Amino acid sequence: MASESTSNIAEQHADSGDLVIARPEGLYCPPGDFHIDPWQPVERAVITHAHSDHARFGHRRYLASRAGANVLLSRLPDISLQTLAYGERLDINGVTVSLHPAGHVLGSAQLRIEHRGRVWVASGDYKLDPDPTCDAFEPVRCDTFITESTFGLPIYRWDTPQTIFDGVDSWWRHNAAQGRASVLFCYSFGKAQRVLASIDPGIGPIFCHGAVEPLNRAYRDAGVRLPPVRLVSEIAPKDKAAFSQALIVAPPSAQGSAWLKRFGDYSDAFASGWMRLRGARRRRGVDRGFVLSDHADWPALQTAIHATGAGRVIVTHGSVEPMVRWLREQGLDAGAFETQYGDDTVEADALGGDATAVPGNAPPAQSDEAPVHEFDDAASRS
Ligand SMILES: [Zn+2]
Numbered sequence: 001m002a003s004e005s006t007s008n009i010a011e012q013h014a015d016s017g018d019l020v021i022a023r024p025e026g027l028y029c030p031p032g033d034f035h036i037d038p039w040q041p042v043e044r045a046v047i048t049h050a051h052s053d054h055a056r057f058g059h060r061r062y063l064a065s066r067a068g069a070n071v072l073l074s075r076l077p078d079i080s081l082q083t084l085a086y087g088e089r090l091d092i093n094g095v096t097v098s099l100h101p102a103g104h105v106l107g108s109a110q111l112r113i114e115h116r117g118r119v120w121v122a123s124g125d126y127k128l129d130p131d132p133t134c135d136a137f138e139p140v141r142c143d144t145f146i147t148e149s150t151f152g153l154p155i156y157r158w159d160t161p162q163t164i165f166d167g168v169d170s171w172w173r174h175n176a177a178q179g180r181a182s183v184l185f186c187y188s189f190g191k192a193q194r195v196l197a198s199i200d201p202g203i204g205p206i207f208c209h210g211a212v213e214p215l216n217r218a219y220r221d222a223g224v225r226l227p228p229v230r231l232v233s234e235i236a237p238k239d240k241a242a243f244s245q246a247l248i249v250a251p252p253s254a255q256g257s258a259w260l261k262r263f264g265d266y267s268d269a270f271a272s273g274w275m276r277l278r279g280a281r282r283r284r285g286v287d288r289g290f291v292l293s294d295h296a297d298w299p300a301l302q303t304a305i306h307a308t309g310a311g312r313v314i315v316t317h318g319s320v321e322p323m324v325r326w327l328r329e330q331g332l333d334a335g336a337f338e339t340q341y342g343d344d345t346v347e348a349d350a351l352g353g354d355a356t357a358v359p360g361n362a363p364p365a366q367s368d369e370a371p372v373h374e375f376d377d378a379a380s381r382s
């Protein structure tokens with residue numbers, strides 16, 4: 001949450017021709033007349049990625065990365081969507097916009113906005129760690145960088161992905177040797193596919209919860225290689241032996257449900273950046289917590305911010321206050337936008353990837369207006 005003192009700076013600049021300002025319905029670009037990941041229905045929404053707190057139902061037109069189109073449409077069917085390849089430029093009301101990989105999940109993008117010689121970049125969510133399921137984060141030079149700060153505290157430092165997945169593999173291998181199923185809870189969009197693409201499929205069979213499979217399909221359709229995966233529902237209800245060597249990937253909403261009785265003896269684990277916190281591990285009540293995040297840790301946030309060369313930084317969500325303080329200590333002009341973006345746990349609560357489960361994210365009522373196919377009819381590609 002931003003305090004008065006941290007939000008002041010952003011507000012002061014609101015009348016001074018800023019390329020992005022905070023409005024009640026979401027972040028807004030005045031000269032371009034479009035919003036970025038708005039939380040209330042607007043005319044034109046640029047969507048950085050398809051997580052449910054950034055991509056909501058109800059906007060008239062959507063603009064998003066081509067790489068993320070499959071996933072976005074699987075979560076928000078029938079929206080009016082225009083896509084851009086990474087790096088492709090679009091002119092909207094004299095503002096040049098382009099999308100650049102954010103390394104967070106498939107299709108995730110930073111939005112670059114250029115207007116009269118000034119360049120702003122809105123990061124969306126991002127990470128710098130390698131991830132075989134999405135394009136790597138691309139540093140984009142800008143005057144003003146709008147950054148997330150989900151894990152913007154010095155305690156958050158991730159091990160290398162290799163170390164984390166070695167840990168998952170050895171936990172799974174150990175369980176399989178004991179004839180015990182391994183149930184891994186993780187968010188159905190992004191984390192689940194990253195896990196599937198990174199574990200050793202030679203250890204045993206892999207099963208997924210029904211909420212994970214539609215996203216696997218969207219990833220495969222986009223050309224991401226995932227190992228063969230079966231649905232738990234393909235196995236006869238009484239056949240527990242089918243799971244004794246298996247890894248089962250399930251959304252957090254399945255935790256504590258009767259569905260787990262299918263597996264007989266099992267060990268469970270949770271994969272999330274929040275597993276860094278002992279309290280979070282205890283609350284989850286799982287056998288193992290793997291500290292695996294799709295967000296930048298503290299050093300990576302600093303690296304990414306520095307790489308933009310921005311003199312001004314605006315923090316949107318997460319550990320806003322500490323990050324603003326740290327940036328000011330570095331001599332940067334730092335402030336905050338108050339937003340309604342959540343953190344990973346918003347996805348966790350979105351019942352197995354059902355985007356409509358997020359408050360305020362109900363499917364649109366039927367409209368008899370003609371469907372709009374272009375983000376901006378006046379827009380031209382350059
Ligand atoms: Zn996200």
Ligand SMILES: [Zn+2]
Nearest residue numbers: 125341342343
């Ligand atoms: Zn976010």
